[in-house]
Amino acid sequence: MGEKVAFIGLGVMGFPMAGHLVKAGHEVTVYNRNAAKAEAWVQKFGGRKADTPAAAAKGNKFVMSCVGNDDDLRSVILGAAGAFAGMDKGATLVDHTTASADVARELAADAEKKGLGFLDAPVSGGQAGAENGVLTVMVGGKETTYGPAEPVIKAYARMCKLLGPAGSGQLTKMVNQICIAGTVQGLSEGLALARATGLDIASVVEVISKGAAQSWQMENRYKTMLESKFDFGFAVDWMRKDLGICLNEARRAGVTLPVTALVDQFYAEVQQMGGSRWDTSSLIARLEAKKTKQ
Amino acid sequence: MGEKVAFIGLGVMGFPMAGHLVKAGHEVTVYNRNAAKAEAWVQKFGGRKADTPAAAAKGNKFVMSCVGNDDDLRSVILGAAGAFAGMDKGATLVDHTTASADVARELAADAEKKGLGFLDAPVSGGQAGAENGVLTVMVGGKETTYGPAEPVIKAYARMCKLLGPAGSGQLTKMVNQICIAGTVQGLSEGLALARATGLDIASVVEVISKGAAQSWQMENRYKTMLESKFDFGFAVDWMRKDLGICLNEARRAGVTLPVTALVDQFYAEVQQMGGSRWDTSSLIARLEAKKTKQ
Numbered sequence: 001m002g003e004k005v006a007f008i009g010l011g012v013m014g015f016p017m018a019g020h021l022v023k024a025g026h027e028v029t030v031y032n033r034n035a036a037k038a039e040a041w042v043q044k045f046g047g048r049k050a051d052t053p054a055a056a057a058k059g060n061k062f063v064m065s066c067v068g069n070d071d072d073l074r075s076v077i078l079g080a081a082g083a084f085a086g087m088d089k090g091a092t093l094v095d096h097t098t099a100s101a102d103v104a105r106e107l108a109a110d111a112e113k114k115g116l117g118f119l120d121a122p123v124s125g126g127q128a129g130a131e132n133g134v135l136t137v138m139v140g141g142k143e144t145t146y147g148p149a150e151p152v153i154k155a156y157a158r159m160c161k162l163l164g165p166a167g168s169g170q171l172t173k174m175v176n177q178i179c180i181a182g183t184v185q186g187l188s189e190g191l192a193l194a195r196a197t198g199l200d201i202a203s204v205v206e207v208i209s210k211g212a213a214q215s216w217q218m219e220n221r222y223k224t225m226l227e228s229k230f231d232f233g234f235a236v237d238w239m240r241k242d243l244g245i246c247l248n249e250a251r252r253a254g255v256t257l258p259v260t261a262l263v264d265q266f267y268a269e270v271q272q273m274g275g276s277r278w279d280t281s282s283l284i285a286r287l288e289a290k291k292t293k294q
Numbered sequence: 295m296g297e298k299v300a301f302i303g304l305g306v307m308g309f310p311m312a313g314h315l316v317k318a319g320h321e322v323t324v325y326n327r328n329a330a331k332a333e334a335w336v337q338k339f340g341g342r343k344a345d346t347p348a349a350a351a352k353g354n355k356f357v358m359s360c361v362g363n364d365d366d367l368r369s370v371i372l373g374a375a376g377a378f379a380g381m382d383k384g385a386t387l388v389d390h391t392t393a394s395a396d397v398a399r400e401l402a403a404d405a406e407k408k409g410l411g412f413l414d415a416p417v418s419g420g421q422a423g424a425e426n427g428v429l430t431v432m433v434g435g436k437e438t439t440y441g442p443a444e445p446v447i448k449a450y451a452r453m454c455k456l457l458g459p460a461g462s463g464q465l466t467k468m469v470n471q472i473c474i475a476g477t478v479q480g481l482s483e484g485l486a487l488a489r490a491t492g493l494d495i496a497s498v499v500e501v502i503s504k505g506a507a508q509s510w511q512m513e514n515r516y517k518t519m520l521e522s523k524f525d526f527g528f529a530v531d532w533m534r535k536d537l538g539i540c541l542n543e544a545r546r547a548g549v550t551l552p553v554t555a556l557v558d559q560f561y562a563e564v565q566q567m568g569g570s571r572w573d574t575s576s577l578i579a580r581l582e583a584k585k586t587k588q
Contacts, residue, residue: 101491124505136505161501164494171491172498178484179477179507182553186476189551190469193540196547197395197465200458204466207455211418211430212528213473215509234506246487253490256581257483258560259476259553266552287550 002026003152006056006063008076008083010037013096013123014066016131017156019045021064023133024155031056031076053077054086062152063087066096066123069241070103077107084114092117092149096137098238100245101167101174104140108166117145120166121153122173126234134158138176140168174246180280181243181263183215188284191225195288201226221281233279240267296320297446300350300357302370302377304331307390307417308360310425311450313339315358317427318449325350325370347371348380356446357381360390360417363535364397371401378408386411386443390431392532394539395461395468398434402460411439414460415447416467420528428452432470434462468540474574475537475557477509482578485519489582495520515575527573534561 002025007018010032018041021028028047032038038049050056053076057063063083067073073095077083083093093111095104095118104120111118119141129135137153137160139146146162153160163172190213194201205222208214224230243264250257266286273289275282296319301312304326312335315322322341326332332343344350347370351357357377361367367389371377377387387405389398389412398414405412413435423429431447431454433440440456447454457466484507488495499516502508518524537558544551560580567583569576 124502124507126506136501138501159501159504161497163497163501164492167491168493171488171493172501175484175488175493175498176502176505176507178487179480179502179509179512182480182483183473183477183507183509185553186473186480189476189549189554190472192549193472193544193547193551194465194469196549197543198458199462199465199469203455203457204469207430207432207453207457207466208418208470208473210453211470212420212510212514213418213470213477215473215477215511216506217509218473220506249491250487253487255483255486255490257487259479259556260483262553262556 003062004060005152006031006060006083008053008056008063008065009067009097010041011066012127013130015041017064017066017096020133020156021152022047026152026155029056029060052081053083054081057083057086057091059088061091062149063091063093064096065093068097070099073097073099073103073107078110084110084116087116089115092119092145094119094121094149094153096121096123098122098173098242098245099170101170101249104167104170108141117142117149118166119145119149120169122169123157124173124176130156137161138163138169138172140164140166140170170245171249173242174249177239177242178246178257178260180217182259183217184221184280184283185259185263185266187215187217187222188225188287191222191284192287195226217281225281225284228285230275230278230282230285233281235277236267236270236280236282237276239280240264240271243267297356298354299446300325300354300377302347302350302357302359303361303391304335305360306421307424309335311358311360311390314427314450315446316341320446320449323350323354346375347377348375351377351380351385353382355385356443357385357387358390359387362391364393367391367393367397367401372404378404378410381410383409386413386439388413388415388443388447390415390417392416392467392536392539393464395464395543398461398464402435411436411443412460413439413443414463416463417451418467418470424450431455432457432463432466434458434460434464465543467536468543471533471536472540472551472554474511476553477511478515478574478577479553479557479560481509481511481516482519482581485516485578486581489520511575518573519575519578522579524569524572524576524579527575529571530561530564530574530576531570533574534558534565537561
């Protein structure tokens with residue numbers, strides 16, 4: 001049963017996500033800051049495009065957004081041309097941006113005043129997950145808002161779960177990124193020692209991935225890490241944005257994240273090496289680059 | 295088909311491992327520094343005990359050892375009362391101690407001069423793995439030595455693999471511990487932030503363990519970490535010993551292990567908190583203890 005849905009933000013994630021909404025039978029209107037991208041999307045998937053977030057939002061039951069950061073998010077949601085200004089009472093905004101829990105709570109409160117629904121719903125699974133429609137979606141908000149939105153989100157999600165009140169989706173995404181940071185750095189250090197001491201690393205991984213050292217990162221990234229193949233996956237620039245959000249949130253919560261803070265600095269060094277667009281597994285390049293310098 | 299096997303070192307690992315050899319039909323002689331423990335072992339499993347490693351080793355085709363560290367290992371293997379002095383030509387020593395790659399290479403060279411076989415074969419899987427006979431065994435040494443020893447080792451191993459020349463078993467174990475160090479600290483930081491911000495952590499783990507943040511540690515330890523249950527598993531004292539070996543090896547290889555070095559310091563703080571015998575997952579106790587101090 002098709003719904004009327006708007007999608008704001010056609011980046012590497014939003015472009016295919018909005019496409020999956022069309023394939024699922026929804027009537028989709030898109031908005032993108034760069035209008036050429038919106039035109040390309042309409043050419044590929046059909047549907048309509050609008051000139052402002054407010055115009056895109058108007059008349060739709062659901063408005064999805066997926067933009068860069070807190071500021072980008074405020075700029076497409078708030079103000080006279082923002083999505084909230086165009087949305088009908090009772091409509092719901094589902095935000096897929098990885099942003100702060102603060103901005104999620106701020107937008108949820110603002111939505112409530114306007115008689116709108118709001119869900120913070122950051123995703124994981126990267127570009128491939130978006131293209132294949134198998135993202136994991138971590139949602140914060142009210143149950144009554146979440147229930148009707150879930151079937152629409154499922155157009156591009158394999159896993160979708162309400163985790164608590166507004167902000168809970170963002171906080172869950174932070175926990176996810178923090179775990180990844182420690183795991184990838186540990187794996188990088190292990191692989192660097194293995195390579196420097198001449199071990200047959202495929203055999204090593206075969207053995208140690210059966211036990212307490214096992215991780216998704218080990219199973220899915222060790223080969224590409226050893227090949228220095230980083231032109232895919234989740235970019236270091238985005239990871240630094242996310243870790244910045246984690247460190248701010250921890251500062252507010254009075255929690256120390258010493259390894260997360262250190263790994264954030266290591267990613268800064270990867271950026272300095274020219275690795276801004278490399279996958280997060282490129283921490284090993286930083287470790288090993290130092291060894292080959294003259 | 296039973297073999298004649300000696301087992302040296304009846305600690306929390308060696309005691310059940312030697313028992314599995316009996317259950318597999320081997321004829322077992324044990325030696326332990328504390329003779330009462332050897333007596334208790336004979337009471338429980340049958341077999342014989344000897345008064346020195348040399349006496350235990352004499353007349354056996356395989357001699358297994360599992361002691362504390364490099365020095366303990368040298369003391370039971372070398373010298374007039376050591377295992378090498380008692381072993382018949384053609385017999386093989388399989389050392390399950392987690393020790394340095396250096397001592398493994400040193401003992402392998404010494405064994406070769408004496409016409410003996412030597413395998414460095416550290417294990418993972420902890421006390422439970424030893425008791426249930428499902429350890430992972432990482433082996434370094436010659437293929438011709440490994441072949442005949444493998445069926446004997448299988449008495450207490452689910453996974454056993456030759457990874458390269460002498461020292462390769464120890465190096466593989468180091469890679470394992472390095473990966474664990476980063477993963478457990480990352481998980482601890484993620485859980486600490488989740489708890490401080492009031493998330494429903496079971497739901498968070500349900501969602502994020504489907505993707506790139508997944509790890510054995512997350513799946514098997516998050517609950518006990520949140521319950522501050524650390525009276526099981528692999529003790530912090532032993533983890534520090536292992537990380538010390540890793541850091542020495544990295545120093546020799548010219549590899550930097552910044553997070554491993556930091557986590558080793560964190561484990562030192564857990565020791566100062568009285569957590570020497572706690573499981574390695576107790577890194578979260580250190581993170582959160584600071585929050586509750588007055």
